[in-house]
Amino acid sequence: AAVLSGALAGTTYALLxxxxxxxxxxxxxxxxxxxARLVRQDLNASGxxxxxxxxxxxLNNSTRSFVYRGGRWYSTTVSVGKSSLPKSLTDAVLRGRPAYQRxxxxxxxxIAIGLPLPAISADYFxxxxxxELxxxxxxxxxxxxLVALLIALGGAALGWWAGVRLVRPLREVTGVAEAISSGELDRRLSGPNDSDLAPLVGAFNRMVGALQERIQREQRFTSDVSHELRSPLTAVETSAEVLAMFRSCxxxxxxxxxxxxxxxxxxxSGTVEALLEISRMDAGAAQLAMEDVELRELxxxxIDTHESGQVPFVVEPGAGDVAVHADKRRxxxxxxNLLDNADQHxxxxxxxxxxxxxDWAQITVEDAGPGVAEGERARVFERFYRGSGPASVRRGGSGLGLALVAEHVRVHGGSVEVSDRPGGGARFIVQLPVTRR
Known part of the structure; x- marks a missing residue:
């Protein structure tokens, strides 16, 4: 708008x-x-x-006249003489050619104008x-x-208003999409004022509705299957324990x-319990017993209760008294799960x-394994993902351990990621918000 108004003002000024x-x-x-005609007529008269x-x-007050005749210059004013006339102009007129010059x-x-008067052997300027011009x-x-400035400001204001009006639906879409990606599947776009956007909003809401229904159906299926497996699995475990009492036979x-x-x-049984836990978190039915937890003690x-025995434990300076508000059991x-994953894989x-x-506490677990390929670092936290290599399959595991880690960390407002450890191996980093004291 500023360039256009400036160009318009410049063009208008040039034309004016x-x-x-x-x-x-x-x-x-x-x-x-x-x-010049009057001068010629008057000078033709003798004397x-x-x-x-x-x-x-x-003549008006801003005009001065000169006559050159018989080698002499005559002027209407003493203050302005022939020196006011450029030499190129006087030379042209003295050669018999009319001329004018700024x-x-x-x-x-x-503007100086010179006209030859050959009939009386004179030149008029x-x-x-x-x-005034x-x-x-x-x-x-x-x-x-000033007009260009006002137009530029008006154009900028209009552009800002139009931009806000155009971007507002996109911001709403972005906000709803982010909410859905974080698990708020009941979020929908509100009806737009622009009729052109109504089909897009309707299609988006229908898509989210279908996605929500599918996810809920899968969650119900997982929960139902887990519950159905729990009873016969308990019976099998009980039977195995009874048989163990008669090993000698x-x-x-x-x-x-x-x-x-x-x-x-x-x-x-561990897999079924993990599935039930994930199902409860998916359904928002997980019960959190929140309390202030000292991470160093936890x-x-x-580490002391882990099967692998002695594990080096390092507390960085300033982290000895770090506490988080969390469910201690989770x-x-x-x-x-991170320690088990390091042992198994x-x-x-x-x-x-x-x-x-x-304001973030960091729990880091490092292992001595082959590490996690960059293309798999996001997928290792997916359910039932056990890696793409044959070694991962041979090591066993349900593929739910890291998925549970991600879910537990998520419900506490934290994050978990994996990267390479210097010297080889994987480094899992859990970040949790620190309790303010």
């Missing part, structure tokens, strides 16, 4: 300048020719004095001041500049089969570290 200057020039030429002829001319007269712009043009320039092959049965039922307890599950835990960055 050209028109007014041409009009003033035409008027000056017409007046000069009329005055007429040149100065008297010049003084008889009817000049400076007493610091003001003017007039100098017309353009000061210049004042008019200066005023016009100021007015046009079983042959060697029977004891091996019993050990395998108890191992697999235990693993299967991590030390998790945080213990997070740490235990990372060839053992290298180090557990507690740190603090601003």
């Amino acid at each position: 300048h050209h028109y007014l200057l041409a009009q003033r020039q035409t008027s000056a030429l017409r007046q000069s020719y009329a005055s 007429t004095d040149v100065a008297q002829v010049l003084s008889s001319l009817t 000049v400076d007269m007493a610091g003001s712009p003017a 007039e100098v017309h001041s353009l000061a 210049q004042t008019t043009l200066d005023t016009a320039a100021v007015v046009l500049a 079983l042959p060697a092959e029977g004891n091996k089969a019993l050990d395998l049965l108890m191992l697999e039922t235990g693993r299967f 991590l030390q307890f998790a 945080l213990l599950r997070v740490v235990a 990372g060839e053992g835990v290298v180090q557990v570290r507690l740190g603090r960055t601003g």
Whole structure:
């Protein structure tokens, strides 16, 4: 808008300048020719004095006239003499050619016109001041500049208003999409004022509705299957425990089969419990027993009770008294799952570290395994994902451990990510908001 208004103002000023200057020039030429005719007529009369002829001319106060005759210069004023006339102009007129030229007269712009009068062996000159025209043009320039500024400001205001009006629906779409991605599947776009956007809003809401229905259906299926498996699984576990009471009566092959049965039922029971836990969190039915938890004590307890034995534990300076408002049981599950993951897939835990960055507590678990490929770092937190390599499949696991970590951290307002550990291996970092004291 500023460039357009500036260009428009500049073009208008240029056209106005050209028109007014041409009009003033035409008027000056017409007046000069009329005055030259009078001078020629009066000087043709015998005995007429040149100065008297010049003084008889009817000229405005801003016009000066000159006559060159018989090698002498005559002027209507003493203050402005022939020095006001440029030499190129006088030379052209003295050679018998009419001419005009822009000049400076007493610091003001003017136009000098010269006309040869061969009938009386003289040359006539007039100098017309353009000061009044210049004042008019200066005023016009100021007015046009102000108009251009107002147009630019008005255009900017209009553009801002139109931009806000156009971007508002996009902002709403962005906000709703972010809310949906964070799990608020009941969010919808409101009806737009613009009828052109109504089909888009309707299609978006229908898409979200279909997505919500599908997710809820899958959640119900997972929950129902988990509940249906829980009862027979409990019966199998109970039966295995009863059989274990009569190990001495079983042959060697029977004891091996019993050990395998108890191992697999235990693993299967853990998978079912994990599915039920995830189902409750998906449904928003997870019960959180929130309290202030000292992370140093919690991590030390998790390490002491872990099967892998001694694990190096490092507390960074300033993180010794870090506490978070959380469900202690769920945080213990997070740490235990990360330690189990390091044992199963990372060839053992290298180090557990507690740190603090601003208002965030950081729990870091490092392992000595092959690490996680960059393309799989987001997928390792998906449900039932166990890696793309054959080694990951051979190591077993349900693929729910890291998914539970991500869900537990999410409900606490935190985040979890994985990166490479310097020297090889994977580094899992959990961030949780610190309790303000």
